[in-house]
Amino acid sequence: MENYLKKNFDVDPKRPSEEALMRWRSAVRVVKNPRRRFRMVADLAKRAEAERKRKKLQEKLRVALYVQKAALHFIDAGSRPIEYKLSQETLLAGYGIEPDELESIVRSHNSKAVESRGGVEGLAREVSVSLPDGVASEEVSNRQNVYGFNRYAEKPARSFWMFVWEALHDLTLIILMICAAVSIGVGIPTEGWPDGVYDGLGIVLSILLVVIVTAVSDYKQSLQFKALDKEKKNLIVQVTRDGYRKKLSIYDLVVGDIVHLSIGDQVPADGILISGYSLTIDESSLSGETEPVHINRDRPFLLSGTKVQDGSGKMLVTSVGMRTEWGRLMVTLSEGGEDETPLQVKLNGVATVIGKIGLVFAVLTFLVLTLRFLVEKAQHHQIKHWSSIDAMKLLNYFAIAVTIVVVAVPEGLPLAVTLSLAFAMKKLMNDKALVRHLSACETMGSASCICTDKTGTLTTNHMVVTKLWICNEAKTIKSGDNEKLLKPSVSDAVFNIFLQSIFQNTGSEVVKDKDGRTNILGTPTERAILEFGLILGGDSTFHREESAIVKVEPFNSVKKRMSVLVSLPNNGGFRAFCKGASEIILNMCDKIINVDGKAVPISEEQRKNLTNVINGFSSEALRTLCLAFQDIKGNHKAESIPENNYTLIAVVGIKDPVRPGVREAVETCLAAGITVRMVTGDNIHTAKAIAKECGILTDGGLAIEGTDFRSKNPQEMQELIPKLQVMARSSPTDKYILVTQLRNVFKEVVAVTGNGTNDAPALHEADIGLAMGIAGTEVAKENADVIIMDDNFTTIVTVARWGRSVYINIQKFVQFQLTVNIVALVINFVAACITGSAPLTAVQLLWVNMIMDTLGALALATEPPHEGLMQRPPIGRNVHFITVTMWRNIIGQSIYQIIVLGVLTFCGKKILKLSGPNATLILNTFIFNSFVFCQVMFTD
Numbered sequence: 005m006e007n008y009l010k011k012n013f014d015v016d017p018k019r020p021s022e023e024a025l026m027r028w029r030s031a032v033r034v035v036k037n038p039r040r041r042f043r044m045v046a047d048l049a050k051r052a053e054a055e056r057k058r059k060k061l062q063e064k065l066r067v068a069l070y071v072q073k074a075a076l077h078f079i080d081a082g083s084r085p086i087e088y089k090l091s092q093e094t095l096l097a098g099y100g101i102e103p104d105e106l107e108s109i110v111r112s113h114n115s116k117a118v119e120s121r122g123g124v125e126g127l128a129r130e131v132s133v134s135l136p137d138g139v140a141s142e143e144v145s146n147r148q149n150v151y152g153f154n155r156y157a158e159k160p161a162r163s164f165w166m167f168v169w170e171a172l173h174d175l176t177l178i179i180l181m182i183c184a185a186v187s188i189g190v191g192i193p194t195e196g197w198p199d200g201v202y203d204g205l206g207i208v209l210s211i212l213l214v215v216i217v218t219a220v221s222d223y224k225q226s227l228q229f230k231a232l233d234k235e236k237k238n239l240i241v242q243v244t245r246d247g248y249r250k251k252l253s254i255y256d257l258v259v260g261d262i263v264h265l266s267i268g269d270q271v272p273a274d275g276i277l278i279s280g281y282s283l284t285i286d287e288s289s290l291s292g293e294t295e296p297v298h299i300n301r302d303r304p305f306l307l308s309g310t311k312v313q314d315g316s317g318k319m320l321v322t323s324v325g326m327r328t329e330w331g332r333l334m335v336t337l338s339e340g341g342e343d344e345t346p347l348q349v350k351l352n353g354v355a356t357v358i359g360k361i362g363l364v365f366a367v368l369t370f371l372v373l374t375l376r377f378l379v380e381k382a383q384h385h386q387i388k389h390w391s392s393i394d395a396m397k398l399l400n401y402f403a404i405a406v407t408i409v410v411v412a413v414p415e416g417l418p419l420a421v422t423l424s425l426a427f428a429m430k431k432l433m434n435d436k437a438l439v440r441h442l443s444a445c446e447t448m449g450s451a452s453c454i455c456t457d458k459t460g461t462l463t464t465n466h467m468v469v470t471k472l473w474i475c476n477e478a479k480t481i482k483s484g485d486n487e488k489l490l491k492p493s494v495s496d497a498v499f500n501i502f503l504q505s506i507f508q509n510t511g512s513e514v515v516k517d518k519d520g521r522t523n524i525l526g527t528p529t530e531r532a533i534l535e536f537g538l539i540l541g542g543d544s545t546f547h548r549e550e551s552a553i554v555k556v557e558p559f560n561s562v563k564k565r566m567s568v569l570v571s572l573p574n575n576g577g578f579r580a581f582c583k584g585a586s587e588i589i590l591n592m593c594d595k596i597i598n599v600d601g602k603a604v605p606i607s608e609e610q611r612k613n614l615t616n617v618i619n620g621f622s623s624e625a626l627r628t629l630c631l632a633f634q635d636i637k638g639n640h641k642a643e644s645i646p647e648n649n650y651t652l653i654a655v656v657g658i659k660d661p662v663r664p665g666v667r668e669a670v671e672t673c674l675a676a677g678i679t680v681r682m683v684t685g686d687n688i689h690t691a692k693a694i695a696k697e698c699g700i701l702t703d704g705g706l707a708i709e710g711t712d713f714r715s716k717n718p719q720e721m722q723e724l725i726p727k728l729q730v731m732a733r734s735s736p737t738d739k740y741i742l743v744t745q746l747r748n749v750f751k752e753v754v755a756v757t758g759n760g761t762n763d764a765p766a767l768h769e770a771d772i773g774l775a776m777g778i779a780g781t782e783v784a785k786e787n788a789d790v791i792i793m794d795d796n797f798t799t800i801v802t803v804a805r806w807g808r809s810v811y812i813n814i815q816k817f818v819q820f821q822l823t824v825n826i827v828a829l830v831i832n833f834v835a836a837c838i839t840g841s842a843p844l845t846a847v848q849l850l851w852v853n854m855i856m857d858t859l860g861a862l863a864l865a866t867e868p869p870h871e872g873l874m875q876r877p878p879i880g881r882n883v884h885f886i887t888v889t890m891w892r893n894i895i896g897q898s899i900y901q902i903i904v905l906g907v908l909t910f911c912g913k914k915i916l917k918l919s920g921p922n923a924t925l926i927l928n929t930f931i932f933n934s935f936v937f938c939q940v941m942f943t944d
């Protein structure tokens with residue numbers, strides 16, 4: 005059986021191949037109840053259709069962007085914009101440009117039109133927005149009326165009654181309805197009113213029960229998926245409104261909004277660049293074009309749905325919602341449903357196998373019954389006389405056979421998986437984990453290894469500068485410190501350049517909100533440094549305006565540094581600032597600032613001393629950064645920011661405490677047989693200190709730097725990886741290599757956490773990708789299977805626990821279902837052979853089947869996890885789903901039940917002292933009830 009399952013019912017948990025999806029579908033082609041079987045399964049035809057539509061849209065877009073544009077250059081040369089009249093509506097609302105016009109300018113990348121309208125400033129005027137202050141909140145609804153909402157068309161939700169109607173289409177239910185009708189139709193004339201309707205009414209009631217339960221459960225689930233879908237698509241964007249920078253839901257974005265973009269963001273609407281630094285966009289999600297696009301004044305168009313690959317910038321929103329290509333694409337995106345999970349498919353396989361066995365038994369039962377009947381007839385020499393009663397008898401045999409087939413196919417199995425996963429998904433949502441792909445829930449149960457990053461997952465991500473080294477002196481910063489901290493010991497010259505390097509070389513921004521409170525926006529590291537600058541008495545606006553920023557190289561995880569180039573006032577030349585990972589910056593420095601603010605060469609001894617300082621800070625689990633600068637004299641054409649010859653200003657140590665509960669969570673993982681590895685971009689000493697504190701780094705464990713790891717050959721890697729507990733200063737590729745090695749060579753089921761754009765490849769490759777909800781970028785989330793909403797490592801353990809619970813619940817349900825099926829089959833078959841009639845009637849069998857499929861699935865699938873789950877090893881890759889223990893339970897239980905029921909069937913009348921005309925009837929009822937009770941007891 006396992007082999008058969010493996011061959012036909014095996015799909016990958018992540019991105020299953022179309023071929024595998026088709027394969028199992030064709031293996032279950034002849035199912036008796038397709039409606040039910042495929043209820044929660046992706047509709048491949050619909051999906052292919054959507055895919056075709058999407059491809060066509062993309063193709064169209066690509067032509068528009070890359071081919072037509074070239075042509076446009078010729079056509080447009082010299083042509084003036086067509087004068088056209090504004091519609092009354094737009095005029096009244098106070099705008100100078102039509103939504104259609106805006107839409108077409110950006111869509112066709114028409115730079116000429118932008119120029120003729122006075123560039124982005126001109127366009128801003130036409131949509132009446134001030135570039136520094138952004139949209140005024142009162143105006144939002146006005147803009148939405150004219151230019152539309154940033155929402156995509158959705159299919160209308162299906163009503164509850166649609167689900168009821170669908171539930172009624174179930175084949176078992178239809179048969180039962182006919183039975184009920186017949187029963188009532190026959191009952192009234194024979195038994196009279198009201199005795200004659202009881203049987204039929206009973207069936208009708210149970211049909212109603214099942215229909216309502218099914219419909220309610222399906223309906224609730226559809227609502228849940230809808231809510232989840234909305235949550236998935238609800239991005240938070242940074243905009244300037246009313247003069248303040250703030251966070252906003254993507255749905256509230258309007259034309260005219262000024263959106264801030266940084267690395268890893270998704271462009272939330274169509275728009276035009278206002279200003280930016282090394283802004284690089286990945287348009288592949290939209291046009292399929294993989295070549296990154298550089299956005300600048302000459303090519304200022306930003307399309308909704310594309311991703312920021314590098315750099316940062318500000319854009320003016322020109323079209324939203326269904327006026328963007330992305331909007332049109334989004335509509336096709338959710339078409340056809342999600343991929344089914346491996347368990348769903350596997351259980352479809354189990355159901356099919358049992359169905360086939362059932363079919364054999366059904367045929368056998370029918371043959372045996374008919375044969376017996378014929379033999380009996382022959383014995384009475386009536387073989388030539390056929391009455392209608394005989395025909396009825398044969399018909400009844402046939403009905404029993406059909407019922408056995410119906411009962412034998414445990415259709416509740418695949419359904420139970422869906423219910424179970426959906427239930428886990430809902431519970432996980434409450435526990436701050438958003439499951440993007442159902443299969444992740446399932447895979448997480450077998451995770452044997454977690455590669456986690458450090459910052460924000462193990463630590464709180466609330467960073468504070470607690471140590472400073474400047475002018476040969478290390479200082480500890482306490483909470484009450486203020487501007488006096490550096491005053492006597494550090495000269496004004498040094499103090500000034502230090503503050504400049506803090507406030508000019510930053511990706512963050514100090515903003516005042518409406519109530520005048522100071523807020524710092526940006527990444528935690530940047531915020532900590534700016535905050536420190538404020539403590540020292542720095543003034544963000546003052547220092548920013550001291551000199552003009554010429555060029556910025558925003559931070560990214562590959563370079564691990566950020567630099568800016570500023571032009572000093574009064575033609576004083578240029579100055580470059582650089583800050584970043586301590587060792588890296590130290591290597592870029594050949595001078596150091598002395599007490600008087602002069603740059604002097606670093607002596608060998610001083611360099612050693614500095615390394616000690618850095619290692620000292622790091623060993624205290626601090627994130628250390630170096631700040632450096634250099635003056636560029638003369639007429640240096642400010643083309644690029646230099647990479648060396650810097651002058652070191654200071655070393656800062658930033659504290660990022662370990663989250664409470666992480667140590668325990670790591671312990672839980674270890675107890676559950678899940679190895680935890682830390683892969684971080686931070687310094688090795690910092691990483692080790694934190695790893696020790698969390699219990700990840702143990703005595704025999706190995707901590708290694710990314711560069712070392714990279715240089716190993718495959719042989720060495722194989723020896724090293726089992727011991728590897730910490731990898732520091734890792735590049736995105738290191739993480740990716742580690743994950744592929746763990747998966748391919750060590751056959752581990754790997755969960756990976758990540759937040760940055762750089763983590764995307766590893767998240768994509770992992771068996772389960774977990775992205776951070778707060779600190780995570782859009783790109784990371786998009787490549788993940790689960791989003792950890794509170795960024796907390798403990799939540800990851802919760803996901804694992806639920807994953808295991810799902811698996812075990814389903815195993816329990818399979819065990820239960822299989823037992824029922826075996827018992828029902830054997831009892832009917834044996835009784836038919838021996839007595840010539842089936843003790844469990846068709847209606848009874850159907851009834852049990854129906855209740856079991858629906859209610860049983862519901863009850864067993866939704867059992868919450870218990871602590872014991874995390875005290876056993878993970879379920880490995882490629883283990884048999886039905887374990888030996890399960891077979892033993894199934895067979896043991898079946899034998900027990902068969903004996904009980906067998907004894908009742910054959911000696912029941914004696915044991916229960918039944919006699920009289922109704923004896924058989926009473927006995928069969930008793931058997932039926934025993935059967936049901938056997939199952940009920942077994943469930944516990």
Ligand SMILES: Nc1ncnc2c1ncn2[C@@H]1O[C@H](COP(=O)(O)OP(=O)(O)OP(=O)(O)O)[C@@H](O)[C@H]1O
Pocket residue numbers: 457458459460511527529530559560561562564565566583584585586627628629683684685686687734760
């Ligand atoms: N805004 C910044 N400007 C300059 N350097 C930075 C900035 N942020 C972080 N760094 C430096 O880069 C290093 C970490 O970079 P990276 O982004 O690869 O790791 P991370 O994602 O923050 O850490 P983890 O992988 O543990 O989550 C830090 O140790 C720090 O020295």
Ligand SMILES: [Ca+2]
Pocket residue numbers: 457458459685758759760763
């Ligand atoms: Ca990271």
